[in-house]
Amino acid sequence: MxxxxxxxxxxxxxxxxxxxxxxxxxxxxxxxxxxxxxxxxxxxxxxxxxxxxxxxxxxxxxxxxxxxxxxxxxxxxxxxxxxxxHDRAVAVHTAAGMLTAARGLHRFRDAQRAGRWETTMDLGTLDGKQVVIWGYGHIGKILEELLTPFGARVTGIRSRTPEDERDAALSEADWVVLLLPSTPETKGIVNAEVLARLGPGAWISNQGRGNLIDTDALLAALTSGHLGGAVLDVTDPEPLPEGHPLWAQENVIITPHIASTTxxxxxxxxxxxxxxxxxxxxxxxxxxxxxxxxxx
Incomplete structure (x- = not known):
């Protein structure tokens, strides 16, 4: 052979x-x-x-x-x-991004770069947080195992989950983790309407594909303050070009599609x-x- x-x-x-x-x-x-x-x-x-x-x-x-x-x-x-x-590396990367955001480590890094001793940031944990994993497959199940010891409550949904059940889960989410593949059905599935269903201060984490999210709608939800922030290993467009407004968002953590890399x-x-x-x-x-x- x-x-x-x-x-x-x-x-x-x-x-x-x-x-x-x-x-x-x-x-x-x-x-x-x-x-x-x-x-x-x-x-x-x-x-x-x-x-x-x-x-x-x-x-x-x-x-x-x-x-x-x-x-x-x-x-x-x-x-x-x-x-x-790749499954475990992606799950670990996702959990690390969520913990980083909850503890505000990205903002402390920004303060470090500016040479400021910043102690007034609003810090949290994942304890009691409702996490919706959208794309609950191999990676999602490992991620749930990783998040459970931190006190997170996980709900898994799939692309075929009935719309009313999906919307009910999203409306209660503190975190929405996207692990869906890119298909004609999932492209732009997180649009302005879906983002509006999330509660104020909810975070989005995308380790699926960049085109799952309508980038303009995401930026609008971030700049309005409706979303707490976003952790993005994938973006649309990708690579994210220099000067793109996502780079300037203080409440966005971006990694260059390396969640599975070890x-x-x-x-x-x-x-x-x-x-x-x-x-x-x-x-x-x-x-x-x-x-x-x-x-x-």
């Missing part, structure tokens, strides 16, 4: 009986057919070329999301998702690939198969 994998040292060290590895960089790949593809760190152009390789039977994407692959996946090619590679991510990705290929060559079905219409 010939499998194309990223040209990284951790992947070059892989040895799986019955598997011939070919290595692609961001923009270049070796010629020839491939039975399988481990997709990671490829440019959009190379990704499309790799997905069109003759003989391709399956694709394992090591990215957190799959929408960029499902749009281009040829018919008859099986897709696998490695959500387990120092050992590539090593863990290579080990995940080794285990996946071992299952495949042993004739067993690896975990993570994506069924038609499924999204993470």
């Amino acid at each position: 010939r499998v194309l994998v990223p040209d990284l040292s951790e992947f070059r060290e892989l040895r799986v009986e019955g598997v011939e590895l070919g290595f692609f960089s961001r923009d270049e790949a070796p010629p020839g057919n491939a039975d399988g593809l481990v997709l990671w760190f490829a440019s959009p152009g190379l990704r499309r070329e790799l997905l069109g390789r003759p003989g391709l039977r399956w694709v394992l994407t090591l990215t957190a999301g799959i929408e960029h692959v499902t749009r281009e996946l040829p018919p008859g090619v099986t897709l696998y998702n490695a959500h387990r590679l 120092a050992d991510l590539v090593a863990r990705g290579a080990e995940y690939t080794r285990a996946f290929l071992s299952e495949m060559t042993a004739g067993r079905e690896p975990e993570g198969r994506v069924e038609a219409g499924q999204a993470y």
Whole structure:
């Protein structure tokens, strides 16, 4: 079985009986057919070329999301998702952002940069706070486990949750955490109407996709004081350009789409690939198969 994998040292060290590895960089790949593809760190152009390789039977994407692959996946090619590679890191990042906001650490950092000894900030905790996790899947369940010891009360909702049930949960939320994938149905799902349903002072945390939120509506809710603030690992547009008004919001914490990043991510990705290929060559079905219409 010939499998194309990223040209990284951790992947070059892989040895799986019955598997011939070919290595692609961001923009270049070796010629020839491939039975399988481990997709990671490829440019959009190379990704499309790799997905069109003759003989391709399956694709394992090591990215957190799959929408960029499902749009281009040829018919008859099986897709696998490695959500387990990223779930805990994203959940930890989300919890860290919420705790940072609750304790006002971002404002203390601003005061530090200005050389001010600021002691008059309104500080809180997550104790007793109602947290709505919108996109209650693998990551959401881990996040609930992390937040429970801090006294948070968690309600999980999904994109298919009935609208009246969803709106009732949102109206009581102190925090709304977005972990939804980007689909035609979820694009702009957090609009001015949804934001208006949130109680005064509620916070938004988005680790899903930037286009889940109507950015203009978010800015309006922030500047009016209706929202307490926002923690954003993803934005629309992305990357967020220099001079964008979100940068200037004191009650917004922005990270550059790195919620799933860890120092050992590539090593863990290579080990995940080794285990996946071992299952495949042993004739067993690896975990993570994506069924038609499924999204993470």
